[in-house]
Amino acid sequence: MEAKLADEIPRDGNRWQYEPKWDGFRCLAFKSDDTVDLRAKSGKPLGRYFPEITDILRDLKCGHFVIDGEIVIDIDGELSFEALQMRLHPAQSRIRKLSSQTPASLILFDMLARPGGEVITGKPLVERRRAIEDFVTSSNSPDLRLSKCTYDAATAARWLHGSGHASTDGIMAKVLDEHYLCGERAMVKVKPRRTADCVVGGFRYLADSREVGSLLLGLYNDDGKLDHVGFTSTIARTDRGALTRRLEG
Incomplete structure (x- = not known):
């Protein structure tokens, strides 16, 4: 599920969940027994560039799941998109070295299939959010992080005002009772806007x-x-x- 760009945070009724837009690589992670597959939004494989994420998910006890999130690299307390780009390297030895020096984490915000394999894309966001919260808690891994969220538009506006400097790049708004609509721009993305007389x-x-x-x-x-x-x-x-x-x- 993707997002369409908007100029303002949607505020119509109490139907929205707001999250930070993290400055990373969007990633769908699929696990079946000991097989882990990381995919970019484009569908291209990401596993070879982030072997530490693959290892983390493979080591989890639950055998079958599909999760949606953002791969990030934290350097000195801020997310570094440049460090992510450095991973897109043809030499596996270079990737392994970087994965040790600057390990990546996975910030999760949605679940498409529960541990055990039950597909929940047809469930509303509120139910999928509970599922991903339970998943992160039960994983007990510091490298699997839960994206914060709020239902308060004023809080989301404060997050938006503080974004664009380092770790976040705006706000994502999602309808609480909506299904996971694969391939559709059903989310709303709002980025900070700054002007200058040039x-x-x-x-x-x-x-x-x-x-x-x-x-x-x-x-x-x-x-x-x-x-x-x-x-x-x-x-x-x-x-x-x-x-x-x-x-x-």
Whole structure:
């Protein structure tokens, strides 16, 4: 189940559960006896990059389950997305070394099949939440963590205000009585939004084109010099011609 982006936290009625949006790799974990399979949101396998997570789940006494969560790496009290990206390495020896130096954890927020194999995707979120809470408690593993949640929109707003700096990247909102809708954007994702008045210092052409693709943005530093800070998103097709003539002129 995936998420659609929204500008504001949904607040209609008492029907929402709010969670932090963790800065990690989304992961579905499947276990059948001694076989553990980690899959990214795209369906690509993740197990070879995070052998320590595979080992943790294999060592659990329960034999059959499917869980949904986020793989994270904590460095000095903050989650490091860069450390996660370093794991996507072709050399298994390098991955093993990193898994020992900077071990990953799994933050869990949903359960698709209970220990024993009962599929519960058709159950409401409130029931699946109890199932994942029981799973994390019974696992007694410090490397399996339960994502915090709240039903209070004001608390979620405070979390959103504090996100975007390190470990979290916004807020996820989920309907309490909704089933797990595989492949659908049934969750709501809200990211912190910050604005700045930037200077347009230049532009880039589209690939294989003489029309403007995006604008180069800058901010003046304390010395009065213009520092490059980023780019705009791609210019709309209907605006490219007129904007290109204006910029080139």
